[in-house]
């Protein structure tokens with residue numbers, strides 16, 4: 001899933017690989033998907049996109065926006081995979097949208113469980129996308145302790161740390177994936193109530209959020225996710241589906257996996273007491 005480090009990584013790669021290329025052909029879903037979401041009718045995408053040049057890209061929150069000439073944009077959201085192939089022959093047979101460039105390369109969009117592929121002219125009228133565009137990313141310097149406190153203080157005192165950080169899009173693109181290492185590095189349990197945190201723990205949480213996400217982005221995203229070229233990210237997750245069977249990297253205790261608030265949480269009961 002695209003979260004803050006991956007949308008950043010993919011947009012930086014797309015900036016190098018896709019910008020200034022011209023779309024020669026658009027092939028709509030070869031494999032229709034019930035939970036692939038489009039803007040209006042995707043059958044109109046070929047007419048909208050053909051002959052258009054890609055101008056710039058922007059990764060923010062859980063989105064990657066590909067800006068093209070004529071005020072046209074293609075946005076993808078967290079469940080959509082975008083993959084570049086240098087030649088058309090390498091493209092997957094099953095996809096939810098395929099774009100071919102006039103010089104031979106192509107980009108395939110695929111959706112695993114659910115995801116959006118939105119091509120549109122002008123503004124994208126979607127409250128989550130707009131909220132993400134208008135928010136300050138933890139990767140920016142402007143996301144400082146003062147800003148973090150304003151988000152922190154906007155929630156009720158009984159809220160858990162997972163609910164505070166990774167629900168309601170208070171911090172767009174901070175999802176259940178990156179959350180695990182942020183809380184591990186802060187030594188805080190995902191179920192801890194905000195009201196039980198000392199000032200010191202709250203400061204630890206802020207610094208862990210900043211440093212963990214920066215580290216993930218600088219290393220090209222998490223090793224559980226794929227980039228634009230299909231390579232796994234260089235950030236080795238401490239707690240994830242890849243590693244939870246390993247002992248805790250701090251203390252050697254067994255890592256626990258539980259379902260909580262619509263997604264698995266991983267934690268070390270010793271380093272992150274509840």
Ligand SMILES: [Zn+2]
Nearest residue numbers: 248251268271
């Ligand atoms: Zn531990």
